[in-house]
Amino acid sequence: HEMLERRELFAADLVGIARGANQILLNTDNDSAHEIDQSFGVAGDMHLAGDWNGTGHDNVGVVRNGADGFKHWYLDTNTDPLHEVEYLFGFNSDTPVVGDWDGVGGDNVGIVRNGRDGLLHWYLDTNGDPNFEVEYAFGLIGDTPVTGDWNGDGKTDVGVVRPGADGTLRWHMNWDNDVWPEDGYAFGLNGDRPVVGDWDGDGKDDVGAVRTNQWGFLNWYLNTDRDTAPERQIDFGARRDTPLVGKWDAPEFQASTSQLSFGSVGQNAGRPLQSFTITNDGNATLYIRLAEVPQGFELVTSPPKALAPGQSAPVTVAMKTNRAGKFSGSLAFHTNDGNEILAKFGLRGEVTSPPAATTSFTSPQQYQRGPATGDTCSATDLHLGQIGDTSSPVAVSAPMENSEPFVVFECDNPLGSFVDNGQVQVALASPKAVFESEGHAFAHQIGRADGDGWSVNVTDRPNQFLSYGPYAIDVSPGRRTALFSLQIDNNSADQSHILTIDVVDASSGRVLAQRQIHRNEFNGAFQYQAFSLSFDAAPGQRLEFRTLWHGGAYVKQDKVVIL
Numbered sequence: 174h175e176m177l178e179r180r181e182l183f184a185a186d187l188v189g190i191a192r193g194a195n196q197i198l199l200n201t202d203n204d205s206a207h208e209i210d211q212s213f214g215v216a217g218d219m220h221l222a223g224d225w226n227g228t229g230h231d232n233v234g235v236v237r238n239g240a241d242g243f244k245h246w247y248l249d250t251n252t253d254p255l256h257e258v259e260y261l262f263g264f265n266s267d268t269p270v271v272g273d274w275d276g277v278g279g280d281n282v283g284i285v286r287n288g289r290d291g292l293l294h295w296y297l298d299t300n301g302d303p304n305f306e307v308e309y310a311f312g313l314i315g316d317t318p319v320t321g322d323w324n325g326d327g328k329t330d331v332g333v334v335r336p337g338a339d340g341t342l343r344w345h346m347n348w349d350n351d352v353w354p355e356d357g358y359a360f361g362l363n364g365d366r367p368v369v370g371d372w373d374g375d376g377k378d379d380v381g382a383v384r385t386n387q388w389g390f391l392n393w394y395l396n397t398d399r400d401t402a403p404e405r406q407i408d409f410g411a412r413r414d415t416p417l418v419g420k421w422d423a424p425e426f427q428a429s430t431s432q433l434s435f436g437s438v439g440q441n442a443g444r445p446l447q448s449f450t451i452t453n454d455g456n457a458t459l460y461i462r463l464a465e466v467p468q469g470f471e472l473v474t475s476p477p478k479a480l481a482p483g484q485s486a487p488v489t490v491a492m493k494t495n496r497a498g499k500f501s502g503s504l505a506f507h508t509n510d511g512n513e514i515l516a517k518f519g520l521r522g523e524v525t526s527p528p529a530a531t532t533s534f535t536s537p538q539q540y541q542r543g544p545a546t547g548d549t550c551s552a553t554d555l556h557l558g559q560i561g562d563t564s565s566p567v568a569v570s571a572p573m574e575n576s577e578p579f580v581v582f583e584c585d586n587p588l589g590s591f592v593d594n595g596q597v598q599v600a601l602a603s604p605k606a607v608f609e610s611e612g613h614a615f616a617h618q619i620g621r622a623d624g625d626g627w628s629v630n631v632t633d634r635p636n637q638f639l640s641y642g643p644y645a646i647d648v649s650p651g652r653r654t655a656l657f658s659l660q661i662d663n664n665s666a667d668q669s670h671i672l673t674i675d676v677v678d679a680s681s682g683r684v685l686a687q688r689q690i691h692r693n694e695f696n697g698a699f700q701y702q703a704f705s706l707s708f709d710a711a712p713g714q715r716l717e718f719r720t721l722w723h724g725g726a727y728v729k730q731d732k733v734v735i736l
Contacts, residue, residue, distance in 0.1 A: 184229075184456070186370030187421050188393055188407055190414035191220035195254075197233050198410075199421045201455055205408045208425055208455070212254045214247075222419040223271040225258055226250045227279030230457070231419025234258075238265040246282055252422070261303050263296070272320040272329025274307055275299045280329075283307075285318040293318065295331055309350050316345075321369040321378030323356060324348050336363040341401075344380055360396050360403075370418040372405065373397045383416045391416070424482075425455030426510040428518065435492040435522030444473075444491040449518070451476055452485040460509045465630075467502020468623060468699065468729065469493055470520050476506070490520060496700050497526035500624070605649050606735040608718065614643035619722065626658075628729035635724025639672075640733075644679050644715045648735055653710045655686075655718055656703040656734040662727035664695035671726050676708045679715040692726060701731055
């Protein structure tokens, strides 16, 4: 502890304030704006600061008057709203003080009590128990107790501030534990609030005075050479705030931009790159962890897990061009910066399709009537056309039959199409119903709206329904086929069971059709593929179409189409 304390000793102290019942605003560069926003305490507490765990950095604490007549101390060591240290020390009428009384590193508590002899009596604790180890008298009743390392020996000493007859505050410092001051001088005006800190980082504590100006804001006047004039002024806080001083442990996440635009690029045109820089402008190590990469993008250069104060690092992002469409979302990182716990960067771009190759089926010899074979649909109203292997989108037109047009869905890898051994089978049919996954038709146990669909990722809870519903009663009776439009982030890692899709009669709970989907059944990554379930629909049935996600992969569902 001693080596750590001496190392941290020469870091200058910083200002802060406690506002209201529990708001803590800490300043890491002694300007007029706070960098750290915390919550600690309840109404009626007295806020203070100290190095409670010997790390060389200060945290906040509160002292609360108890119904038992004793002061209850609640000390925070990790900047969350909960206390980690609690004990009793002092009576409700005592004045709390904080300091490293024995110089071994870390702060302890103490109280100052009015004595019957007219003197202030100091009771100081050095080991965290309810009893004092140090006691002596210094100051007069009516003085304001202050503490600081006046002579730079690593131990916290005591002092008092007394209003002067000339309107100036008189400071009396003691560093040998007797009743006489070793140093004294005038600084500040009667009515100012005394504060103490090592303002210049020379290892000795200096004095300061906090004054409310005519507009109700706090002006901090800081003195580093113990004369009558301040060497620095800081404007921070408001009239009813409680001043705090300490060495705040404060990483500060800064970035050169918050938005990256990739513009418009052609499909399969390589990986366009964009970069930005992140910097730790704080005084403590910044810890960074990836939270989310939006669909259509990938992280090429990641930031380091730990960024030292003043250190910068590049971050590079690529837009994927293997699939056409407009892509946008937030790249997000978890950090330990209290103001940037989740740092987000907007990403957007568009991948354009090459011109479509159009094939028209106008002759009965060019399409097939009746049930399909293999892992496709078996509804009798399907027309299947075979199109050769192509990397370009395919547009298909179909003839009129019985004055009813046939429909092709999303021809670049359509719903109603099936990729099998490098060939595309296009289903031409009139849909009986279309249910969008991100719309009101479906309910969801997990996941989130994601562009044109609903997605889940590996951090979500497994064995939950990505979507279920819509309890439709208007599906035409007869033999029907449900097409679940799905995509996955990685189709080659293994053969694990990722999804179960089914069709359920919601009134009876009877499963009409069910299918397990494994990772390797997807023909590619980040491209929609239709998985079919054929079922018999009865008149008036409440039909539910469910997608159960078992975990292990990012999955997105666009829609469910009923043929």
